[in-house]
Amino acid sequence: MANVLVNAPKTAKRGAVVEIKALILHPMETGFRSGTNGQFIPRNIVERFTATWNDAEIFSMDMSPAISANPFVSFFAVAAESGTIRLRWTGDQDFAVEEQVAIAVE
Amino acid sequence: MDRRRFLAGTAAIAVLPFDRASATPEAMAEAIKKVVGDSAVTEGRVRLDMPPLIENGNTVPVLVSVESPMTVADHVKAIHVFNEKNPQPNVFSARLSARNGKASVGTRIKLGDSQKIVAIAETSDGRFWSASADVIVTLAACLEEST
């Protein structure tokens, strides 16, 4: 089960600018560290975060190993119409997690 | 209490988030050049909010906001953040559009050491704007047993 916390308003006035915040459980292993046995721990990061609103992309972020473990992202969006905000994280070792929230715009 | 001895002891077991390689101010300049090409970068319009003194470099809050009407005709297209001393100069690149309404992106980053951070915004007219911040990272005192 995906471990994601999303904070977005459930309702908004048409045209309002709303904040969307998201947190995901992920080690963000840099690939620059060695483990207890002296071997390098292979890189394992989220490389890309994207957000769509009713399937139109509204925001994306390319991440590097310098993003902290359990990555947090916040951004804004104009509440244009009711629908679904879909957030997607993809990365090393076939990591792919999607989470969606509904928003009603009146 | 024997402060000096305690400090010497704890420094030895300090574990930084990175222990290989290191970006440099030159590597950062090069990474920035890759993004902006030959365009001029003007200081201003960008606000880079970071705590000046950081208790732990593993999770440092960063908020980049850009002054912009965020209309179809005039908006921020991208926000990039770079650093001098982590192994790689690129921290993140975010793509924005008029759909965002407000050009503000927050995240949290790792900093292996005190250093300069640079944020660059690209506006829809193809111009580049920047802000920078110097942050000081203090080290946690009591860490884990060194394994």
Add this chain to the structure above:
Amino acid sequence: MTALRVVAGLAIVFVASYAAAQSGADRRRSGYQDMGEALQKMQDDDTANPGMLFVQLGSQAWSKPAGAADKSCADCHGAAASMKGAAVRYPAIPKGADVPMDLEGRINLCRTENQKAERLPPESRELLALEAYVAHQSRGMPVAPPVDPRLGAFRDQGAEIYRRRQGQLNLSCAICHDDNAGKKLAGVTIPEAHPTGYPIYRLEWQGLGSLKRRLRNCLVGIRAEAYAYDAPEYVMLELFLMDRARGMTFEAPGVRP
């Protein structure tokens, strides 16, 4: 009109006495108050506090059947709200036992006795998640150790350990956390060591950890040998620390540098 004035008068009295309690009688400071604004905000905002990811994991584990009994925590305890107040009371002596147990010990007792399942290993993700979920139910409550005379001897032993010099640096917990609290050590503010936020998300760990793990870090810091994970010393220390923090606000899951 008069009614309004009376209400206004009451409000002022309340604010004044609250302020007195804060500045006069009670000068204890949680580690939260020693953190910069950025980290305080991280703890306060439920979508920014990474500890909440583990609370969420815990809520999933809460209703997952386990062990030979094939029972979930929820099967016996219902909604987790039934756990409100548990975390601020522990360590305590469970019914039928004669030694105190910390919260994770109590959870593991339910694992073995009630679920007929294996103990969850110390610092394992599932144990921390369950502990975080249970502890979160008490967020905002005052720390309230039980009145149980049997606890006294264990607490006194905790106090003795707290004041005992140990390790190659020959320091006691008290030298740092009582005599030098608020001062800087290698740029870090020495906190008063109140166990009000556990389990915590420690940035240094990049993960959630228990009070035990925090105490082990301090022991290693003074070059003392950390007690084994199942040693009674941790429970004794926690009994002492919880009593010392009696009445302070419980914050789990806390964020610490």
